[in-house]
Amino acid sequence: MLYIGIALGTSACKFLLMDETGDIKNIVSRDYPLSFPKPGWSEQDPAAWVRAVEEGIPALLDGFDVAQVAGIGAGGQMHGLVVLDAEERVIRPAILWNDGRTAEEVDDLNGTVGWERLSAATANIAFAGFTAPKLLWMKKHEPQLFARIAKIMLPKDYINYVLTGVHCTEPSDAAGTLLYDVEHGCWSEEMLRIVGVRAEQMPRLFASYAPVGTVLPEMAERLGIRPDTIVAAGAGDNAAAAVGTGTVGEGACNISIGTSGTIFITSEKFGVDPHNALHAFAHADGNYHLMGVMLSAASCNQWLMDKVLGAEDYAAEQEGIAEERLGRNPVFFLPYLMGERSPINDTDARAAFIGMSLDTERRDLVQALFEGVAFGMRDSLEVARQLGIRIERSKICGGGAKSPLWRKIFANVMNVKLDILASEQGPGMGGAMLAMVACGVYPSVADAAAALVRVVETVEPEPALAARYEERYQKYRLLYPALKAVFPKLH
Structure with a gap:
């Protein structure tokens, strides 16, 4: 069987096709633009990611038996804020991991709320790239848009949402939001209160290697794959790359x-x-x-x-x-x-x-x-x-x-x-490996890594x-x- 790994990067989306032995059959990539509307700002249109998927996966599978595709897993750029309204429309461009507009919000979280309180609730303190400060920035500077938020998600989770219709995330990406209690594996009620969002706006949590659903029929037809193709929860790019290595x-x-x-x-x-x-x-x-x-x-x-x-x-x-x-x-x-x-x-x-x-x-x-x-x-x-x-x-x-x-x-x-x-194929390979675990090819991520990752040289x-x-x-x-x-x- 074949497995697709998606690496949703900052400037391009890379697609990898691999079998269960680790043999990489094909790799394609689709670029998309970044937007810098003001100094220190960094934004992207989530529709560009969807276009990349709709173009990239058919190109990846060109010449292969699409009936052999069993699973998809994504590793994606972390921390980016994607917000949808009640009609499932993207409210504003995604605010990315390297956006620096939230200095005031970060100072307020670290100073007023305090390092000790943040660390106790989430195991981390506030950084400008994290998701929670971005929500606070929206609340202050775009209150009308903030009030319309029905769903909050991260970049690769938006791809999974488009593929499956499931509002989902997983621990490795959630940990970079400053809204997730890393120690206890759940959304932090205290941080949700501080930011002013509700639990029902947050995505459902799955294990990174768990199946979140199968591809929606209309998306399956568009991509040229079977509608019973399993989609794994995936991982943030660094965790996915770590799995891949x-x-x-x-x-x-x-x-x-x-x-x-x-x-x-x-x-x-x-x-x-x-x-x-x-x-x-x-x-x-x-x-x-x-x-x-x-x-x-x-x-x-x-x-x-x-x-x-x-x-x-x-x-x-x-x-x-x-x-x-x-x-x-x-x-x-x-x-x-x-x-x-x-x-x-x-x-x-x-x-x-x-x-x-x-x-x-x-x-x-x-x-x-x-x-x-x-x-x-x-x-x-x-x-x-x-x-x-x-x-x-x-x-x-x-x-x-x-x-x-x-x-x-x-x-x-x-x-x-x-x-x-x-x-060494980074988050894409890690995503494909997580898909294999989700499909039952390997019993654990550790087993997949032991079977598929090989060292060929050491620099001493x-x-x-x-x-x-x-x-x-x-x-x-x-x-x-x-x-x-x-x-x-x-x-």
Whole structure:
């Protein structure tokens, strides 16, 4: 049988077709636009996601026996606010994960409501990208639209709703709303009261690997699949990517260098970072994870290549960075192009190159950017280490991880072994694996991961280079505290 994995990203939706042995039969992608109506805002029309699905799935299945398609699972961009009225119409464009308009609401939640109260109710504090602050922003700035809300959902859940007619979500995505009680696995009554929404407006909760329903007949006809095709609840993109890399169970780690950057550490026991520098979320395998999130990771490189250097060949820009230059670059880069989440939670922070001189070359900037993203990710790793968590190896995935140079830098900055996978398809592969569990092909997510995920190479840190990067990292750590008071004055 065949299984479809959907990766609902920020700029494109990727579709993957896989059989139960893990053999990937086909991959297609459909792009869609982002909207930035005001500085710091980031929105998207959910209709664009539906169009991508209606175009992408038939293209994915072209030439295949559609009768063999048994299940669909999606991994999607987290935190985005999708709101429908009583007539099932989308009320306004979705406010996305990287939208920064909610600074006042975040300050009010963290300051007035308080970190301790938020953490007790949800295991997390407020961040600008989370869903609850977006609802508070709507309540204040768009009260007439807020009053029309009948259904609240997240981006991939809107796709599931269109496919099945079921208003659903699951723990890994719900955990990023600041409306979900991670420890007890339910919507937080206290947070619903604080935000001013009702329980009946919230989606029904399913396990990530559970079937939520089957495809509606009219959608099945449109997509060219059987109406009895099972749709799994799916997962938030980071949890889905972790499933796809086999990062499940106890003490596993995955580093993702995508548009954003994440470090994802799994646990079979619920636990919270007492300083809330890391997110304490539910995992798609039924357990938990701690996660550090950088808002700009591989997107930093895209910005430098496209907007600054005007470079079309990204790989060519890395060729001049010889191995002897690693750990010796005098230039530093702070990767805060869109503010930052973990571990500093500062919407005012901005990117900066520091340490340039008349000797600075183009390749120094590229290298500094690669190193700065790795240093920024290490900030979150250090929080985990302070909690007593020992990470000696990690999977690595995402577009940035395709660069051998970036992998080498990460291995030595982090001083951990990095496992490269035979097939790294991120949230799409994880979504297809969750669909397999929903269809009964594997009894658990862990069983699916053990059967389907294979490591083909390991990048090991080199003691001398890791020592040089340790020295550079300690200098990097001085930069943000020195500039923190300056950033708000730049706006």
